[in-house]
Amino acid sequence: MKLVVIEGIGKKETVEKYLGAGYKVFATKGHVRDLPAKSMAVNVKKNFQPEYVIMEDKRDTVKSLISAAAQAECVLLATDPDREGEAISWHVAHLLNIPDDAPVRIEFNEISKKAVQNALKNPRAIDMSLVDAQQARRVLDRLVGYRVSPVLCRKIQNRLSAGRVQSVTLRLVVEREREILNFKPEEYWPFFSIVADGDDFRIKAALATRDKAKFKIPDEKTVEEVKAELDGQTYTVTGIKKSVTKSRAPAPFITSTMQQDALNKLGMSLKQTSSAAQALYEGVDIPGEGKVALITYIRTDSTRVSADAQNEARAFIAEKYGADFVPAKPNVFASKKSAQDAHEAIRPISLARTPDSIKDCVNKYYYKLYKLIYERFLASQMAEAKYNSMSVDITAGRYGFKVTGKTLLFAGYTAVYNTYVDEGKEDDETVAKLPELTEGQQLKFIEYKYEQKFTKPPARYTEASLVKTMEEKGIGRPATYTPTITLLATREYTEKEGKAIKPTELGMKVTDMLIKYFPDIMDVQFTAQMESRLDEIEDGGKVWQQVISEFYKGFDEEVAMALGDTFSLKEPDQKTDVVCDKCGANMVIKNGRFGKFLACPNYPRCKNTMPIDENGNPMPAEKKEVVESDVKCPKCGKTMVVKQGRFGPFLACPGYPKCKTIVNIDKPAQAEEELPPCPECGKPLKKITTRSSTFYGCTGYPTCKFTSSNKPIADKCPECGSFMVERVTKAGKTHACGNKECGYKVKVDEPAN
Numbered sequence: 001m002k003l004v005v006i007e008g009i010g011k012k013e014t015v016e017k018y019l020g021a022g023y024k025v026f027a028t029k030g031h032v033r034d035l036p037a038k039s040m041a042v043n044v045k046k047n048f049q050p051e052y053v054i055m056e057d058k059r060d061t062v063k064s065l066i067s068a069a070a071q072a073e074c075v076l077l078a079t080d081p082d083r084e085g086e087a088i089s090w091h092v093a094h095l096l097n098i099p100d101d102a103p104v105r106i107e108f109n110e111i112s113k114k115a116v117q118n119a120l121k122n123p124r125a126i127d128m129s130l131v132d133a134q135q136a137r138r139v140l141d142r143l144v145g146y147r148v149s150p151v152l153c154r155k156i157q158n159r160l161s162a163g164r165v166q167s168v169t170l171r172l173v174v175e176r177e178r179e180i181l182n183f184k185p186e187e188y189w190p191f192f193s194i195v196a197d198g199d200d201f202r203i204k205a206a207l208a209t210r211d212k213a214k215f216k217i218p219d220e221k222t223v224e225e226v227k228a229e230l231d232g233q234t235y236t237v238t239g240i241k242k243s244v245t246k247s248r249a250p251a252p253f254i255t256s257t258m259q260q261d262a263l264n265k266l267g268m269s270l271k272q273t274s275s276a277a278q279a280l281y282e283g284v285d286i287p288g289e290g291k292v293a294l295i296t297y298i299r300t301d302s303t304r305v306s307a308d309a310q311n312e313a314r315a316f317i318a319e320k321y322g323a324d325f326v327p328a329k330p331n332v333f334a335s336k337k338s339a340q341d342a343h344e345a346i347r348p349i350s351l352a353r354t355p356d357s358i359k360d361c362v363n364k365y366y367y368k369l370y371k372l373i374y375e376r377f378l379a380s381q382m383a384e385a386k387y388n389s390m391s392v393d394i395t396a397g398r399y400g401f402k403v404t405g406k407t408l409l410f411a412g413y414t415a416v417y418n419t420y421v422d423e424g425k426e427d428d429e430t431v432a433k434l435p436e437l438t439e440g441q442q443l444k445f446i447e448y449k450y451e452q453k454f455t456k457p458p459a460r461y462t463e464a465s466l467v468k469t470m471e472e473k474g475i476g477r478p479a480t481y482t483p484t485i486t487l488l489a490t491r492e493y494t495e496k497e498g499k500a501i502k503p504t505e506l507g508m509k510v511t512d513m514l515i516k517y518f519p520d521i522m523d524v525q526f527t528a529q530m531e532s533r534l535d536e537i538e539d540g541g542k543v544w545q546q547v548i549s550e551f552y553k554g555f556d557e558e559v560a561m562a563l564g565d566t567f568s569l570k571e572p573d574q575k576t577d578v579v580c581d582k583c584g585a586n587m588v589i590k591n592g593r594f595g596k597f598l599a600c601p602n603y604p605r606c607k608n609t610m611p612i613d614e615n616g617n618p619m620p621a622e623k624k625e626v627v628e629s630d631v632k633c634p635k636c637g638k639t640m641v642v643k644q645g646r647f648g649p650f651l652a653c654p655g656y657p658k659c660k661t662i663v664n665i666d667k668p669a670q671a672e673e674e675l676p677p678c679p680e681c682g683k684p685l686k687k688i689t690t691r692s693s694t695f696y697g698c699t700g701y702p703t704c705k706f707t708s709s710n711k712p713i714a715d716k717c718p719e720c721g722s723f724m725v726e727r728v729t730k731a732g733k734t735h736a737c738g739n740k741e742c743g744y745k746v747k748v749d750e751p752a753n
Contacts, residue, residue: 002022002023006026007080014283028079031055040142042146050135066095102125133538149162152513155570156569164530172470176461185457190453197437238439249412251333252333260468261464265372270482271486277295284361298346300478301477304335312351313351316351317381331381348374355371355375388406467481585606627641627642629651650663678704681698681704725738
């Protein structure tokens, strides 16, 4: 038996199907080794040597992996085809004592029979340049986060964090918000004359020039002046330009453009898009076929398409749309210099698998995203669209007007896909269907059209436009866009207002503090250059420790300076009239990890604290009445008392702390709830109670890690096909979709009176 190691559990079944007999697939479910969470784990004095450990939640996974590998005749590492995937293979190889130069690494850009079989024929050694590029990123991010975060905690508030890419992205959001706050709107008046030709075909002509110079009307007074000068003037066609214009097909999707179009066209958030794309890549259930992968690898910044895929597309287009829709040569699109061109663009694995063919098999998000990817790829391989275009100049006295017309001559790629147009963009010139006109022709004046407008500030970022800006400025890479933007919201540095992202007051403080002390780390260009250096490591042109060393010069001094001065943005302690009942001092309001509370200012000599309500009023702890039991302590003989703990009441010896005896109080047995099988693996579910919570989990753990905080029920969601859960609140009982991104729910009964 040969063991094939992959990352995601979601594609295990899909990969197994194409490997055939004699192979076993093992999923690591992501990383198995990493830097430990509670220490920096990077030895700066020993050439930035990282200290990797097996992750706490992966100890059982690693045990199972080592056991499976011991029984295999050979191990093949088929983690994802990128830096991170290469690093995971390297960590796995280390745990299994596989030499770095052993030909055990296989990779495929799509999960299809052809791709998997080809990968099996071409194993290679682990690419240490890719591994080192990932190591450099991990170490760099750890150094920044571990050294800079304490500065924020000391100078703003506890439990704050900084990150190399995260902090620069936050700066973009903050600076955009300040542009908006400082923006001063300017008045302007778009002005049009409605004129007609001999057949009374109305034309809306935009005012463009005065005395042959560009001209815009700034106020209502000028509007009246212009009207007075135009009244009675003859409108004459003074210039006509006719041409055939072409519009080239868009490139197939890369990660960022997929995320942008999914939000702009489909209204899908970054998390929804990432989740749906991952499922389409790993495989979805198709009746009669099992799990089938539908698209190629989803984390890519390359627009390259394989020759096989191009040939399939050209044949498909010719058959369905006609030979005219096939370009003379296959369309090739330039990728950015920084693109990892080992990957292809995101495309369907097979054009024969049309969106309509899967519509009834998958949920609405999967279908909509697959349709978008399918149509974008098909359009990318089609001929240009052609238009008959006409630009007309019209003169009336000293004023010049312009109108443009555009009619479709040949649909080309637009027969399949139209690029997103920002409806917020304004254009003073109109684009319309125009009649046949001749130079010197006089037009009949009908009426004026004008309105007062004001220039608008730049728009706040949406998830889509922020991803676009990150890509354009070289901040991060495809795999980091979604987690970076999500983390900013999780840390409460940003918040949503509709689709727009705006910084919180905390986010602004964090940005200002970091710019003050760490201008390099917060510099967009510096961050982009660092990404380029990581690319150089991947290409084998740089030693990763050298890149880190160049960055680290002076960094220690910056941290020391930041921690050493007295500058602070922390809110001062608020004095109150509440007297400390232990030492008599006036207590102060402080900010803690769970909100505001009262504390004695004489800390650490006096450690008295007191909770407060939402209005700032003290809530002293109530003295609880001691309830004696009829049970004697088995150790000291004292009458035990009833106390309340996390798991309910228990008996405790009143002689504490000298005697620490406790006795559990037996609870009455409860009937087990009826539960459906696990929606992920089909094994029985069970109700689990821990110290802090109650939830439902799969009995197949750790192989299956399904959990739900609400009780699952047997029904399936009619919207997306996911499992359903039962929720009970004061308002009554509802059945809701277990997929948070779906939102479907239905009320099943009324609240009790």
